[in-house]
Amino acid sequence: MKKPYNEKYLSKRPFLIISTRYTPVASVKTSVKAWGANRDNWNRTEVPVIVDRVTAKHLTEADVIVDIMEQKCIKNRDGNGHDDIVRLYLNKYANDITGAVATWTKNSPDVREWIKAQADERAHEMIAGIAADASIIEYKDENIG
Numbered sequence: 001m002k003k004p005y006n007e008k009y010l011s012k013r014p015f016l017i018i019s020t021r022y023t024p025v026a027s028v029k030t031s032v033k034a035w036g037a038n039r040d041n042w043n044r045t046e047v048p049v050i051v052d053r054v055t056a057k058h059l060t061e062a063d064v065i066v067d068i069m070e071q072k073c074i075k076n077r078d079g080n081g082h083d084d085i086v087r088l089y090l091n092k093y094a095n096d097i098t099g100a101v102a103t104w105t106k107n108s109p110d111v112r113e114w115i116k117a118q119a120d121e122r123a124h125e126m127i128a129g130i131a132a133d134a135s136i137i138e139y140k141d142e143n144i145g
Contacts, residue, residue, distance in 0.1 A: 011052065021045045023045070
């Protein structure tokens with residue numbers, strides 16, 4: 001059976017998954033007709049979970065999925081922008097994420113090499129960007145003088 005997602009992309013690093021649970025408020029009489037139509041009759045609870053692999057069930061049931069290492073939004077049912085959602089949840093659950101990432105890096109043998117490779121790649125991108133900026137500045141200086 002073909003999977004609806006790329007399993008390699010959604011595994012081997014930590015993901016923050018937010019699901020929302022709705023329960024009736026304690027004072028609401030659920031035996032009354034149309035009690036659920038009023039939003040004030042519901043308690044909304046966010047349930048954060050940090051996993052190292054996103055499954056099809058996560059993709060179906062989650063409201064928000066954030067790739068912690070890449071700081072990208074994989075899924076977003078809210079109407080807000082993806083960057084806003086990433087910032088919101090990474091800040092809101094920072095303590096949980098820090099502990100989970102520390103455990104993940106300690107237990108995974110390839111993680112240190114992966115982190116080093118990511119850091120090297122980003123360093124090369126930054127150096128290339130700085131070199132490109134410097135060549136633009138030199139070109140402008142040559143044209144001015």
